[in-house]
């Protein structure tokens with residue numbers, strides 16, 4: 001039965017299915033063949049039939065992964081300095097580490113690669129991702145369940161208990177347990193070093209959970225335990241942990257994951273080229289650098305859309321028009337992830353703030369770990385009453401931004417974390433539309449605003 005026939009039946013139907021009858025006829029009549037999946041749902045790319053472009057389209061998903069962290073070291077671009085600092089803190093200084101940075105900057109990817117390197121160095125590594133409901137006992141019971149009893153000083157590797165495949169979890173009391181009870185178990189680890197990676201720490205909202213982690217860091221340090229925590233979160237987490245127990249300051253290293261350099265973004269694109277066979281010229285990489293501004297998330301998002309756009313044109317070389325279209329596609333995609341409340345605040349803000357200024361504010365936040373620094377923004381906001389008065393006004397009138405609690409420099413941040421990416425990408429889309437897309441002139445006009 002054709003689609004058309006079914007709907008004409010439905011139109012004449014006297015049933016109470018309003019959903020069907022209300023549907024405008026034009027909207028349900030297909031204007032042509034429906035779009036189709038281009039590849040197979042099976043994960044392999046080898047042996048897939050189809051044209052070279054179809055195979056390239058499939059490989060594009062592994063080449064750029066905007067919705068997933070990087071697991072594969074060959075796809076992990078740059079970050080040598082951050083990794084060196086992390087390794088040094090862990091193995092030379094025996095510190096606990098809090099890595100922090102905005103969502104999308106690459107913390108989880110970094111944690112995965114760090115885990116791999118530590119395992120290669122024969123550390124016992126356990127990775128756990130925090131969530132809103134994360135509860136101390138549950139999380140740590142699951143973590144130590146994976147650590148064999150043979151690493152406990154009281155159980156020789158040949159003893160019966162460890163041979164039975166038992167774990168440190170067997171030494172914990174039933175039900176919930178507290179930090180001292182956990183420390184008693186962890187402090188007796190011997191014959192190895194254990195790295196506990198707690199990712200997405202900012203998502204664990206319970207103050208009790210965070211206080212327990214501060215206490216655990218203190219206890220493990222006091223007992224010189226062979227267990228180190230590596231926490232990935234946002235800047236506020238580090239401040240908060242230290243506020244709970246100020247003396248742990250000397251046991252923790254805070255490490256901000258910086259935006260990637262232009263060379264690192266270039267490497268990210270080259271890694272992707274190797275996987276998918278699509279070519280990005282220097283000019284296109286220049287555009288990706290300009291748009292992504294050191295964010296590996298944006299670089300992946302734009303790279304993937306641009307590559308797919310080139311394939312849609314039947315080309316294996318990305319052109320500037322593919323990038324411009326990609327920026328528009330990305331704006332659409334990101335807009336749907338921003339809450340209606342924030343979209344409303346943006347509309348309100350635009351009644352008294354030039355939209356370029358909003359875009360540049362967002363850019364500043366993206367580059368400074370989410371911070372809107374009073375001093376840094378003075379140049380941009382001088383004509384709008386000065387940065388301090390401007391940010392206070394914007395905060396009071398719209399709720400788009402707010403002061404960072406207890407910030408010593410009185411900095412502000414956007415109240416919703418997805419908003420800076422949205423505003424910045426939207427700004428880029430506008431600039432790309434208004435000017436003839438010339439890389440040099442765009443670079444000039446952006447840097448004038450810095």
Ligand SMILES: Nc1ncnc2c1ncn2[C@@H]1O[C@H](COP(=O)(O)OP(=O)(O)O)[C@@H](O)[C@H]1O
Pocket residue numbers: 065066067068069070075076077078079101102103104105106107108109110268295296297298300
């Ligand atoms: N070093 C890197 N090389 C290539 N892509 C990266 C790198 N770091 C992060 N990415 C990409 O950036 C995006 C965000 O990374 P992720 O690790 O999830 O960040 P976060 O945990 O900070 O939110 C993902 O698309 C990921 O694939």
Ligand SMILES: [Mg+2]
Pocket residue numbers: 107108109199200
């Ligand atoms: Mg993450």
